[in-house]
Each structure stands twice: as C-alpha cells, then as structure tokens.
Amino acid sequence: MTEQVNDVLKCTTLAKSFDEGPQELQVLKDVNLLVSPSERIAIVGASGSGKTTLLQLLAGLDQPTSGEVLVCGHNLANMKDREQNRLRNQHLGFVYQFHHLLPEFTALENVSMPLLLRKGESLAAIRQQAGQMLELVGMSHRMKHKPAELSGGERQRVAIARALVTQPDLVFMDEPTGNLDPNTASRVHELMTRLSNELTTSFIVVTHDMAFAEQMDRTYLLQGGCLLQS
Numbered sequence: 001m002t003e004q005v006n007d008v009l010k011c012t013t014l015a016k017s018f019d020e021g022p023q024e025l026q027v028l029k030d031v032n033l034l035v036s037p038s039e040r041i042a043i044v045g046a047s048g049s050g051k052t053t054l055l056q057l058l059a060g061l062d063q064p065t066s067g068e069v070l071v072c073g074h075n076l077a078n079m080k081d082r083e084q085n086r087l088r089n090q091h092l093g094f095v096y097q098f099h100h101l102l103p104e105f106t107a108l109e110n111v112s113m114p115l116l117l118r119k120g121e122s123l124a125a126i127r128q129q130a131g132q133m134l135e136l137v138g139m140s141h142r143m144k145h146k147p148a149e150l151s152g153g154e155r156q157r158v159a160i161a162r163a164l165v166t167q168p169d170l171v172f173m174d175e176p177t178g179n180l181d182p183n184t185a186s187r188v189h190e191l192m193t194r195l196s197n198e199l200t201t202s203f204i205v206v207t208h209d210m211a212f213a214e215q216m217d218r219t220y221l222l223q224g225g226c227l228l229q230s
C-alpha cells in the first residue's frame with residue numbers, strides 16, 4: 001500500500017556544522033519540524049542562532065551534516081541538482097528582506113519571471129497570471145513601474161506576488177517585514193492569511209518581529225541548535 005503524503009515539509013534530526021579551522025561550529029543540533037498544508041509557522045531566535053542556515057537547508061540550498069529534509073514527500077538527499085531545481089520551481093517560493101527584484105524590469109515582468117523559467121505557457125497566459133497575482137497583493141495600479149519607482153512596502157508586495165505566482169505549496173520568508181512599517185507589515189500578514197486559506201499555501205517565516213510571529217499558527221524559538229515550540 002502506498003502511503004499518502006500530506007506533509008508539505010518534514011525534517012528530522014537535522015544538524016549542521018561549519019568547519020572553522022581547528023574548531024567546528026555546530027549551528028544546528030537536532031531540528032525536527034512538520035508543516036501541513038495552509039500552516040503558517042514562525043521561527044524566531046537570537047542573531048546567529050542559525051535561522052537563515054535552517055531555511056537554506058529546508059530549501060535544499062545547502063546540505064545538512066546529518067538528518068533529512070522531505071519537501072512534498074521528496075527526500076532532498078536523493079535528488080540531483082536539476083531535480084531539486086525543478087522541485088523548488090514547482091513547490092517552493094521565496095521572499096527575502098531585501099526584495100531582490102530585477103531593477104531593469106517592471107513589476108509585471110518581475111512577477112512573470114518564475115513562470116517564464118518554467119516554459120511551456122504562452123506569454124499572454126503568463127502576463128495574465130502575473131497580473132492577477134499583482135491584483136491579489138493590491139498592486140495592479142503599479143504593474144508598469146520599475147522597482148526604483150515603488151515604495152519599500154510596494155516592492156515587498158511585488159516580491160510576494162513573484163513568490164506566489166507559481167502557486168507554490170510552501171513559501172519561505174526571511175525577515176519579510178524587516179524594512180516595513182507596522183501598517184504594511186500587518187497588510188503582509190493579512191495577505192498570507194488569505195493565501196493560506198484560499199490556495200492552501202504554507203509559510204515558514206523567519207522574523208525578529210514578535211508581533212508578526214505571534215499571529216502565525218505556531219511559533220518556534222531556535223535556541224541551542226534546536227527548535228523549541230513557544
């Protein structure tokens with residue numbers, strides 16, 4: 001009998017050390033996490049506790065020293081780079097504190113980019129989906145603007161639209177509200193709630209913003225290399 005996989009992400013006994021010459025820096029010791037569809041998880045922790053390192057491992061952008069990560073039932077350790085890239089493009093989205101939008105392209109073009117990389121769809125269909133996603137984040141009136149012509153909060157909303165346009169199962173956010181005022185941060189939160197309800201998207205958010213973290217379904221503290229539920 002085949003086991004049905006419902007977990008969007010599962011990581012078990014995950015550990016990561018960095019080689020620091022004669023010494024070894026063990027950043028993650030024993031991290032276990034299970035994320036279901038629509039769940040919104042916050043990870044908080046002191047600077048240097050390993051939050052970004054953990055996100056990198058969960059997304060397959062770095063290798064653990066031991067332990068395993070399963071994304072939508074696929075064990076990252078058993079996949080070639082090309083397969084991992086495909087998995088990321090199909091199932092995952094990323095939002096960073098600094099939006100990483102391409103400066104020479106408009107909001108619409110930036111949001112279209114992940115769909116263009118997928119290939120197979122007409123340009124018109126891609127533009128339509130990107131336009132709809134920009135509408136969802138309240139940015140349809142700024143579609144033709146380039147990043148430099150947008151405010152910080154507007155750029156962040158475009159970055160979120162870009163992360164969500166492929167309708168990923170799981171979105172990683174690293175300090176998504178780090179450079180936003182409380183009002184805009186609260187709009188980002190509303191948007192996440194809506195998307196987790198409407199598209200069953202799951203979110204893993206690394207943040208220093210406790211008010212933001214407390215609005216998630218679960219909050220974990222990364223301390224001493226382990227995730228502690230708070």
Ligand SMILES: Nc1ncnc2c1ncn2[C@@H]1O[C@H](COP(=O)(O)OP(=O)(O)OP(=O)(O)O)[C@@H](O)[C@H]1O
Pocket residue numbers: 018019025027045046047048049050051052053054
């Ligand atoms: N490639 C690397 N080589 C060696 N040490 C690293 C490497 N990447 C991260 N570290 C170390 O691992 C620790 C955790 O770093 P990480 O960036 O994951 O922390 P963080 O919790 O995200 O911190 P912050 O909140 O300040 O962004 C730090 O001590 C950092 O110096």
